[in-house]
Amino acid sequence: MLLLETLEEHGRLRFTRLGGLTGGISQKMLTKTLRQMEEGGLLTRTIYPVIPPKVEYELTDLGRSLGAAFCGVWHWAEQYKGEIEAARQAFAERNGGALPEGASSLPGR
Amino acid sequence: MLLLETLEEHGRLRFTRLGGLTGGISQKMLTKTLRQMEEGGLLTRTIYPVIPPKVEYELTDLGRSLGAAFCGVWHWAEQYKGEIEAARQAFAERNGGALPEGASSLPGR
DNA sequence: CGGAATCCAGATTGATACTG
DNA sequence: CAGTATCAATCTGGATTCCG
Numbered sequence: 598m599l600l601l602e603t604l605e606e607h608g609r610l611r612f613t614r615l616g617g618l619t620g621g622i623s624q625k626m627l628t629k630t631l632r633q634m635e636e637g638g639l640l641t642r643t644i645y646p647v648i649p650p651k652v653e654y655e656l657t658d659l660g661r662s663l664g665a666a667f668c669g670v671w672h673w674a675e676q677y678k679g680e681i682e683a684a685r686q687a688f689a690e691r692n693g694g695a696l697p698e699g700a701s702s703l704p705g706r
Numbered sequence: 707m708l709l710l711e712t713l714e715e716h717g718r719l720r721f722t723r724l725g726g727l728t729g730g731i732s733q734k735m736l737t738k739t740l741r742q743m744e745e746g747g748l749l750t751r752t753i754y755p756v757i758p759p760k761v762e763y764e765l766t767d768l769g770r771s772l773g774a775a776f777c778g779v780w781h782w783a784e785q786y787k788g789e790i791e792a793a794r795q796a797f798a799e800r801n802g803g804a805l806p807e808g809a810s811s812l813p814g815r
Numbered sequence: 816c817g818g819a820a821t822c823c824a825g826a827t828t829g830a831t832a833c834t835g
Numbered sequence: 836c837a838g839t840a841t842c843a844a845t846c847t848g849g850a851t852t853c854c855g
Contacts, residue, residue, distance in 0.1 A: 722816070733817085734819095753817095758817080759816045761816085761817060
């Protein structure tokens with residue numbers, strides 16, 4: 598979803614730039630995710646046979662349509678982010694009083 | 707998403723029934739996922755202190771709103787399912803000719 | 816019935832080093 | 836620059852057993 602977003606916003610991008618703009622993604626996951634998206638027809642991968650290498654990624658129509666489809670979820674998350682946080686607080690308070698130590702159901706980070 | 711769907715369709719459901727209707731989910735994942743959804747405020751968990759035990763799950767307004775938000779993605783998947791499959795075929799043919807054995811990029815089953 | 820606890824194989828991911 | 840290769844640490848989810 599993040600890559601979809603970045604590519605929607607910036608259009609055609611090179612590997613390193615794409616990684617930088619997306620942020621917080623390792624080079625390995627970037628490669629893997631891009632390949633998967635290419636395989637699924639969500640984007641095109643264009644290789645320029647030059648030195649140093651240059652590879653550009655760009656969403657296909659299919660990719661853009663998926664981005665559009667995710668808009669609803671995107672907005673939902675934005676809109677109810679606070680509500681979810683509140684629900685979590687309430688939940689933790691409800692039955693989180695005496696946890697066996699380090700039992701935060703949601704991973705830290 | 708599957709649980710969201712099932713609960714949207716059938717309303718208030720008991721644990722075992724919910725698992726059965728959803729299909730293909732282990733008891734462990736069912737429990738875990740339901741707890742996470744409860745924690746996020748997507749559903750309510752109602753315990754009836756009877757024997758044998760009886761617990762019912764029902765979406766909250768927040769949960770239903772998420773279900774609605776996913777509609778776009780749901781439709782997208784339905785609509786472009788074939789296109790994706792075709793893209794994968796093309797991809798496999800493009801550079802899948804001489805794979806080092808057992809290199810199907812997508813996990814089989 | 817609705818879980819919790821335990822075990823474990825396999826998948827995911829980050830970190831690191833190497834390359835044309 | 837745009838990867839690939841490899842190792843190690845998690846994390847995941849299924850299967851199974853036990854319990855009030």
